[in-house]
Amino acid sequence: xxxxxxxxxxxxxxxxxxxxxxxxxxxxxxxxxxxxxxxxxxxxxxxxxxxxxxxxxxxxxxxxxxxxxxxxxxxxxxxxxxxxxxxxxxxxxxxxxxxxxxxxxxxxxxxxxxxxxxxxxxxxxxxxxxxxxxxxxxxxxxxxxxxxxxxxxxxxxxxxxxxxxxxxxxxxxxxxxxxxxxxxxxxxxxxxxxxxxxxxxxxxxxxxxxxxxxxxx
Numbered sequence: 611x612x613x614x615x616x617x618x619x620x621x622x623x624x625x626x627x628x629x630x631x632x633x634x635x636x637x638x639x640x641x642x643x644x645x646x647x648x649x650x651x652x653x654x655x656x657x658x659x660x661x662x663x664x665x666x667x668x669x670x671x672x673x674x675x676x677x678x679x680x681x682x683x684x685x686x687x688x689x690x691x692x693x694x695x696x697x698x699x700x701x702x703x704x705x706x707x708x709x710x711x712x713x714x715x716x717x718x719x720x721x722x723x724x725x726x727x728x729x730x731x732x733x734x735x736x737x738x739x740x741x742x743x744x745x746x747x748x749x750x751x752x753x754x755x756x757x758x759x760x761x762x763x764x765x766x767x768x769x770x771x772x773x774x775x776x777x778x779x780x781x782x783x784x785x786x787x788x789x790x791x792x793x794x795x796x797x798x799x800x801x802x803x804x805x806x807x808x809x810x811x812x813x814x815x816x817x818x819x820x821x822x823x824x825x826x827x
Contacts, residue, residue: 649782652763656806659765667742668766671776689777695732706781711794727800734803739774744806753793759784
């Protein structure tokens with residue numbers, strides 16, 4: 611299914627933001643450390659991914675029903691694995707591209723991260739591909755003197771070849787992006803990387819947020 615195609619039964623997601631507007635790198639890092647629970651949108655998408663997977667190592671990309679998550683498509687992105695540790699952005703939603711002030715299609719995913727964090731992100735993603743278990747990266751989004759706080763879900767999927775070489779991504783701000791004062795994100799700085807299923811033993815039903823829109827390439 612194309613990322614711009616919609617249809618089927620509409621569901622409901624939780625609000626995109628949990629925190630009041632604030633700014634500064636220290637505030638962003640404090641938000642990352644405030645608790646161990648994932649944002650409700652992240653948890654809901656993990657539940658949906660797990661339902662799609664069934665008994666397979668990872669769900670098939672073709673089985674992803676975008677109608678189930680259409681209200682947060684602007685926060686969704688898709689990666690393709692080009693080589694070990696090398697993932698390129700195949701599609702990215704409007705929220706993701708706007709935050710970077712850049713059309714991210716074709717960009718190396720590692721290029722979004724601080725140089726010192728790229729290796730650990732690549733290692734975590736290769737482990738995800740090998741085990742079929744999604745990961746969640748909590749990070750600070752640095753934009754000049756400002757910073758916001760993000761939660762990024764990465765979940766493996768198979769392509770038409772049957773190989774685990776696609777990654778479903780979800781970009782969840784934990785602070786309103788307005789704290790960046792319309793500056794582009796310069797780099798993402800890792801706070802922690804966790805196994806998405808380990809932290810969510812009881813996964814809730816998918817609930818959609820009031821963030822509508824379509825993905826842009």
